[in-house]
Amino acid sequence: MTNxxxxxxxxxxxxxxxxxxxxxxxxxxxxxxxxxxxxxxTPYYLYLVPGLEFVQDYIGYAExxxxxxxxxxxxxxxYRWINNATYQAPERLRTILAVGWPSYxxxxxxxxxxxxxxxPDDVWTATGVRAADSPMRRAxxxxxxxxxxxxxxxxxxxxxxxxxxxxxxKRADVKLPIDYKVFGRSFDGLDLRFLVKIxxxxxxxxxxxxxxxxxxxMEIARYEFAQRQGxxxxxxxxxxxx
Numbered sequence: 001m002t003n004x005x006x007x008x009x010x011x012x013x014x015x016x017x018x019x020x021x022x023x024x025x026x027x028x029x030x031x032x033x034x035x036x037x038x039x040x041x042t043p044y045y046l047y048l049v050p051g052l053e054f055v056q057d058y059i060g061y062a063e064x065x066x067x068x069x070x071x072x073x074x075x076x077x078x079y080r081w082i083n084n085a086t087y088q089a090p091e092r093l094r095t096i097l098a099v100g101w102p103s104y105x106x107x108x109x110x111x112x113x114x115x116x117x118x119x120p121d122d123v124w125t126a127t128g129v130r131a132a133d134s135p136m137r138r139a140x141x142x143x144x145x146x147x148x149x150x151x152x153x154x155x156x157x158x159x160x161x162x163x164x165x166x167x168x169x170k171r172a173d174v175k176l177p178i179d180y181k182v183f184g185r186s187f188d189g190l191d192l193r194f195l196v197k198i199x200x201x202x203x204x205x206x207x208x209x210x211x212x213x214x215x216x217x218m219e220i221a222r223y224e225f226a227q228r229q230g231x232x233x234x235x236x237x238x239x240x241x242x
Contacts, residue, residue, distance in 0.1 A: 015120060016039050020126050046109060141159075
């Protein structure tokens with residue numbers, strides 16, 4: 001399968017080393033499938049909560065499928081939640097302030113992966129962003145044709161439609177994570193859509209979340225109260241912490 005985006009990046013760097021921002025979802029698999037013939041990828045995953053079993057189980061499968069170790073680092077949101085005392089008990093606030101956790105962004109974490117893996121400084125990063133995701137992304141990707149030279153990011157499956165993506169996953173015999181069955185999408189936040197289902201289907205992982213963010217129980221309590229009142233917010237409705 002030829003891919004002009006990959007050819008452009010290979011020509012720009014003169015080597016086959018690249019990072020793969022691997023979210024564990026279908027789009028990150030699409031990025032790998034569309035570019036694996038061009039690059040020796042170093043995949044990395046940014047976790048929202050350390051040590052969730054349902055996440056780690058799938059990472060084990062993904063590493064076997066990719067034939068690569070997946071580097072794991074905390075997501076920028078994890079640092080932000082801790083620093084902002086999101087879902088934290090009052091008695092933890094003094095400790096959080098005293099520790100003064102750093103605030104890392106995506107570029108900081110990308111740089112850490114490059115340094116740790118001993119990759120060239122000019123290495124690019126592939127992601128599964130697609131034009132079909134939103135009108136804004138469509139306009140941007142059509143304009144840059146799937147290559148962002150300023151940030152050294154490229155989007156090898158940017159022009160894939162959903163039908164093509166699903167066909168390629170089936171052809172490669174890629175098994176998607178349990179997230180899609182339980183949540184209908186990849187796990188990507190500490191909001192009610194995910195918390196209710198995690199508590200129901202992955203009770204040990206819910207306890208792990210409580211270890212880090214003890215007041216998420218209040219989200220569940222409010223939801224259960226609303227259920228009793230007949231005014232429950234649907235679990236699939238967006239509800240992010242402030």
